[in-house]
Amino acid sequence: MSEALLEVQNLKKYYSASKGMFKKFGDSVKAVDGVSFTIEKGEVFGLVGESGSGKSTIGKTILRLHEKTDGDVKFKGKDVFSLSKKELRQLRVQTQLVFQDPFSSLNPRLRVGDAIGEAMVEHGLVSKKEVRERVLEVMEKCGLSPFHIDRYPHEFSGGQRQRIVIARAMALNPEFIVMDEPVAALDVSIQAQIINLFSDLQRENGLSYLFISHDLSVVEHLCTKIAIMYLGNIVELAPKEELFDHPLHPYTKALLSAIPIPDPTAKRERIILTGDIPSPINPPSGCKFRTRCPMATDLCAEKAPDYRDAGGGHFVACHYV
Amino acid sequence: MNEMLLQVNHLQTNFYTESGVVKAVNDVSFAIREGETVCIVGESGCGKSITALSLMQLIPENGKVEGGEINFAGKNLLDLSKKDIRRLRGNEIGMIFQEPMTSLNPVFTIGEQMIEPIQEHLLLSKKAAYKKAMELITMLGIPNAEKIVNLYPHELSGGMLQRIMIAIALSCNPKLIIADEPTTALDVTIQAQILDLLRDIKKEFNTSMLLITHDLGVVAEMADYVVVMYAGKVVEEGPVLELFKNPQHPYTKGLLKAKPVIGERKDRLYTIAGQVPNLVDLSEACYFADRCEHAMDICRVKQPVLTEMAKGQKTACWLYEDGENQ
Numbered sequence: 001m002s003e004a005l006l007e008v009q010n011l012k013k014y015y016s017a018s019k020g021m022f023k024k025f026g027d028s029v030k031a032v033d034g035v036s037f038t039i040e041k042g043e044v045f046g047l048v049g050e051s052g053s054g055k056s057t058i059g060k061t062i063l064r065l066h067e068k069t070d071g072d073v074k075f076k077g078k079d080v081f082s083l084s085k086k087e088l089r090q091l092r093v094q095t096q097l098v099f100q101d102p103f104s105s106l107n108p109r110l111r112v113g114d115a116i117g118e119a120m121v122e123h124g125l126v127s128k129k130e131v132r133e134r135v136l137e138v139m140e141k142c143g144l145s146p147f148h149i150d151r152y153p154h155e156f157s158g159g160q161r162q163r164i165v166i167a168r169a170m171a172l173n174p175e176f177i178v179m180d181e182p183v184a185a186l187d188v189s190i191q192a193q194i195i196n197l198f199s200d201l202q203r204e205n206g207l208s209y210l211f212i213s214h215d216l217s218v219v220e221h222l223c224t225k226i227a228i229m230y231l232g233n234i235v236e237l238a239p240k241e242e243l244f245d246h247p248l249h250p251y252t253k254a255l256l257s258a259i260p261i262p263d264p265t266a267k268r269e270r271i272i273l274t275g276d277i278p279s280p281i282n283p284p285s286g287c288k289f290r291t292r293c294p295m296a297t298d299l300c301a302e303k304a305p306d307y308r309d310a311g312g313g314h315f316v317a318c319h320y321v
Numbered sequence: 322m323n324e325m326l327l328q329v330n331h332l333q334t335n336f337y338t339e340s341g342v343v344k345a346v347n348d349v350s351f352a353i354r355e356g357e358t359v360c361i362v363g364e365s366g367c368g369k370s371i372t373a374l375s376l377m378q379l380i381p382e383n384g385k386v387e388g389g390e391i392n393f394a395g396k397n398l399l400d401l402s403k404k405d406i407r408r409l410r411g412n413e414i415g416m417i418f419q420e421p422m423t424s425l426n427p428v429f430t431i432g433e434q435m436i437e438p439i440q441e442h443l444l445l446s447k448k449a450a451y452k453k454a455m456e457l458i459t460m461l462g463i464p465n466a467e468k469i470v471n472l473y474p475h476e477l478s479g480g481m482l483q484r485i486m487i488a489i490a491l492s493c494n495p496k497l498i499i500a501d502e503p504t505t506a507l508d509v510t511i512q513a514q515i516l517d518l519l520r521d522i523k524k525e526f527n528t529s530m531l532l533i534t535h536d537l538g539v540v541a542e543m544a545d546y547v548v549v550m551y552a553g554k555v556v557e558e559g560p561v562l563e564l565f566k567n568p569q570h571p572y573t574k575g576l577l578k579a580k581p582v583i584g585e586r587k588d589r590l591y592t593i594a595g596q597v598p599n600l601v602d603l604s605e606a607c608y609f610a611d612r613c614e615h616a617m618d619i620c621r622v623k624q625p626v627l628t629e630m631a632k633g634q635k636t637a638c639w640l641y642e643d644g645e646n647q
Contacts, residue, residue: 050508050509050510050511051508157596157597159596160596187364187365187535187597188364188535188537188576188579188580189364189575189576189579189592189593189596190364190596191579192579192580192581192590192591192592192593193592193594195581195590196589196590196592199589214508214509216509216583217580217581217582217583218581220581220583220584220586221581221586221587221590244583244584254510255509255510256583257513258509258510258512258513259509259538259583260512260516260536260538260539260541260542261538261541261542261582261583262537262538262540262541262565262577262580262582263541263565263582264541264542264544264561264562264565265562265565265566266541270513270517272510272513272514272517273510273513273514274514276478276480276481276511277478277508292510
């Protein structure tokens with residue numbers, strides 16, 4: 001289980017902050033600002049952060065849907081950003097992406113069967129004759145009924161649509177799927193169905209996921225390793241048990257304490273962070289979390305903390321850990 | 322026990338759509354006492370938001386409140402004229418919506434939007450209203466009140482805007498605040514700030530609150546009393562401690578089991594099979610029967626009514642027809 005599938009080294013992605021004719025040079029949004037992590041084969045890697053922390057940007061950049069600003073991304077030992085055209089097409093089969101909103105990620109004019117089968121035919125994985133059979137197989141795996149194949153997306157509920165999107169991703173038999181908030185738009189009872197489907201597919205096919213979410217309880221349920229992001233940086237990364245049982249970074253602790261627990265008798269110490277997430281255009285000096293950190297000192301303003309191993313693969317970036 | 326502030330009896334709100342009549346709120350009754358927080362919890366399409374909008378009579382054009390009564394501070398709101406209802410909205414009942422980004426008018430400054438209801442309802446001069454707005458902003462923990470009042474909504478973050486919305490809702494000292502998913506669009510750490518703020522407000526002003534949410538975690542933290550809705554109907558209600566400790570209705574039980582909880586590492590999540598029924602042309606059966614593990618013959622032909630259980634809980638389920646715990 002220690003075979004690295006995806007290696008990310010010091011990845012940076014900056015967007016230009018101003019658009020149009022009067023573009024100012026130099027202003028940039030540092031969406032991802034030096035992030036490193038490794039995903040092993042068969043691993044479910046959780047990426048957690050609040051809005052604007054750069055988690056979706058990472059998902060898209062490692063699949064080369066965006067170009068990087070700096071750093072390295074290797075998929076199965078090959079640099080994703082120097083692939084030939086042919087190799088890139090191969091990457092498009094091996095890796096897939098599932099988005100948050102199942103309402104906007106399906107073409108409303110394409111029947112379900114066509115949506116799922118299109119890429120299989122395009123990549124020459126099946127002949128046109130076999131495609132229907134293969135689509136039905138994948139649909140069954142993802143909990144859809146055979147009669148759904150000739151229907152249009154608008155005839156389905158959110159949960160069913162998410163199943164279609166998952167079936168579309170699974171059709172190519174990928175090794176790695178980036179899931180970008182795949183259950184955030186679903187109701188609790190439907191969310192549980194989809195999460196169980198993810199676990200089943202992952203186990204049966206030995207898949208690896210990058211699971212992007214803001215919901216720590218879902219991540220805890222599904223993932224084996226978890227990274228916490230804040231303003232473009234990973235502040236803490238550890239195996240699931242370690243992260244939830246012994247969180248080290250003050251931001252992780254605050255996040256964990258902020259989640260409402262569905263038990264009115266639960267008593268716990270709540271850390272309420274003051275202030276808002278700063279703008280990524282002009283982030284605070286030193287440690288980016290210092291403006292909201294209850295433990296911040298002068299040192300935090302002067303120097304950004306190193307991202308280091310605190311023992312046993314538990315990485316953290318804080319001066320006071 | 323505190324005095325009753327709001328009593329909703331057999332509320333019925335229907336929508337007339339091309340495919341038929343949608344009974345969005347179907348015979349819903351509940352009550353809120355002074356200083357009490359009541360949470361309505363349910364999944365999308367269960368009618369929780371329409372219940373709130375019906376109270377304010379703000380439902381979209383193709384919908385209509387067609388039955389029941391809403392007794393608020395001694396008046397039936399459904400009997401009031403449009404003018405009287407207008408005087409009530411934002412004055413005696415304040416409302417906070419889910420999307421702070423779209424609930425404010427983008428072309429007016431924060432100050433202008435705060436002053437308007439204060440002048441309109443409390444009949445204060447512009448100067449006095451301005452002073453009150455500043456006080457409110459400061460009270461809600463927003464720094465630089467003088468600067469904030471001159472800003473436009475797009476210049477503030479979601480958490481800040483929601484504070485402004487709360488300030489506007491509070492500005493006329495309402496007896497009741499209706500908050501429809503007030504933290505759903507916000508990040509977890511900001512949600513914690515806003516929930517904390519709402520709790521403080523309740524303590525300080527003894528305001529009653531009707532909180533609409535889909536998040537059982539928020540319910541557990543905020544509610545005194547919980548109403549669970551499914552497909553336009555109340556399926557279960559009760560004091561928060563009892564409801565979480567001893568849920569009765571299979572739907573409530575399922576919801577509680579289906580949600581992953583921090584620290585509870587299960588191999589698989591419990592799922593409620595199937596999906597919410599289409600609200601057009603519902604049969605006489607229990608609406609949850611198709612998804613229910615315990616469905617019996619009677620569930621498919623007749624609808625259960627809310628029955629009083631032990632410890633102040635009520636549930637609508639044939640499993641408890643005799644009103645006793647199973």
